[in-house]
Every structure is written in C-alpha cells, then in structure tokens.
Amino acid sequence: MSKTTKKEQTLTINDTEYKIDDMTDEQIGLLNHINDLDRKIGSSQFNLQQLSFGKEAFVNALATSLEAPEEAVVE
Numbered sequence: 706m707s708k709t710t711k712k713e714q715t716l717t718i719n720d721t722e723y724k725i726d727d728m729t730d731e732q733i734g735l736l737n738h739i740n741d742l743d744r745k746i747g748s749s750q751f752n753l754q755q756l757s758f759g760k761e762a763f764v765n766a767l768a769t770s771l772e773a774p775e776e777a778v779v780e
Contacts, residue, residue: 713725713726716736
C-alpha cells in the first residue's frame with residue numbers, strides 16, 4: 706500500500722509563514738476575499754488588454770478609411 710501524505714498549506718505575509726489550518730474563520734474569510742480579488746484583478750487586466758487592442762484596431766481602421774482616396778460618386 707502507498708502512504709498518502711497531506712502537505713500543510715501555508716501563507717507567507719511579511720516574511721512570516723502561517724499555517725492555514727491554524728487560522729480563524731475570520732482570517733480564512735479575509736484570505737478568501739484576497740484570493741477572489743486577485744482573480745478579479747487578473748480578469749480585469751485581461752479585459753483591459755482586450756479593450757485596448759480593440760480600440761487600437763478601430764483607430765487603425767478609421768485612419769485607413771480617412772487616408773484612402775474617396776471613390777467617385779456615380780449619379
């Protein structure tokens with residue numbers, strides 16, 4: 706039989722390591738907020754990158770359109 710070992714999860718803040726199992730419910734709640742905010746920040750940065758790229762594409766399309774010779778209007 707193989708023996709399964711469970712590695713303790715720790716968190717390092719200000720060069721001090723803390724065991725998550727030793728944290729209070731309030732501290733775990735705060736940690737969950739931090740983790741959720743990290744995820745939201747990452748998602749927001751991803752969205753900002755997409756928006757910036759999209760804006761740049763539209764600016765380039767407008768510049769190309771303005772620089773193109775006008776087509777003769779046939780009446």
